[in-house]
Amino acid sequence: MSEDGHHTNYVKIWAILVGLLAISVIGPMAEIRWLTLVTAFGIACVKAYLVAVKFMHINEMPKFVTYIVTTTLVFMLLFFAAVAPDVMNDTGRNWEKPTWVAGTENDWVTSGMEHHDAAAGDHGEGHGDDHAAPHGGTH
Amino acid sequence: MRPIANTRSTSGMPTGLLAVWWVVGSEIVIFGGLLASYIMGRLTHDAWAIQSAHTNTWIGATNTLVLLTSSLTAVLAHQAAEAGDGKLAAKRLYMTVAGAMAFVVIKSLEWNMEISHGFTITASPFWSFYYTAAGIHALHVIGGAIIMIIVAHKAKQNLELHRVELIGIYWHFVDLVWIFLFPLLYIAK
Secondary structure, eight states: OOHHHHHOOHHHHHHHHHHHHHHHHHGGGGOOHHHHHIIIIIHHHHHHHHIIIIISOGGGSOHHHHHHHHHHHHHHHHHHHHHHHHHTOSEETTEEOOGGGGTOSOHHHHHTOOHHHHHHHHHTTOOGGGGOOTTSSOO | OOOOOOEETTTTEEHHHHHHHHHHHHHHHHHHHHHHHHHHHHHHOHHHHHHHTTSOHHHHHHHHHHHHHHHHHHHHHHHHHHTTOHHHHHHHHHHHHHHHHHHHHHHHHHHHHHHHTTOOTTSOHHHHHHHHHHHHHHHHHHHHHHHHHHHHHHHTTTOOTHHHHHHHHHHHHHHHHHHHHHIIIIIOO
16 A cells, blocks of 8 residues: 555545445346446446545556556456357357257246246146246345 | 565566566456457347346345445555554454455355255356356455454554565456456446
């Protein structure tokens, strides 16, 4: 921690972080896609920056730390760029993505039904949307 | 004579500090790979978004608040250690441990609720990612809390005060990971 670090008002930084958290929860309630993206992920980036700089003091560390963190972030992006073209497709040369990956095989999961209701549906007159009353959701 | 950790000539920083940043670097790859995989699945399959609607935003937000507050007490512990006040540093580290315990208890209650509704790790790929990402993160919280108790025990005797900063950096990183997990798993629905 540098000399400046001793004078940082950490409680104030924490209060800003809590304020940002509140915005990130309230923003998506408007159900506007771009606002959700900005308030959820944009604010997450701001919060991450504040924690990294004000709490971890990453900007006061020797250059070597920047090299370590940057290298690992670049590797993460390389991983994404390398596999996304395949993973984000349903088919490719000599392969086809299994249907379970889409997560639509269990109707009760997609619709929010409780598991035992789905099991009952298997023995009864059908399942899926017929039983899709939103009573089984966790919340 | 006990060996004393000294500054590495190449990196120009104390050995312990260098080590903890290497840990953070390797953790970025672990969590980064996991979250990148989740994002790919999430962007490709609409059903994942429907399933994520069953996570509880308020519980996630409460846990975010708990972790942010524990980060505050961790950095205040570091500040106390810098001032040479080991007892105050230990007290603040114990407060951070209390935050870690609160996080784990809330997470356990949340999982209990979700599992009782049938949303288990095998229910769908979304829930597999949910439990894997949050589970690995929770293990980091538990591990960090255990190390923090050990560091606080020494700090109380005014020993090894430099370790307060090291565990603090790790703890802030655990907080950072949650800052990204929260919108990915709880907000974007």
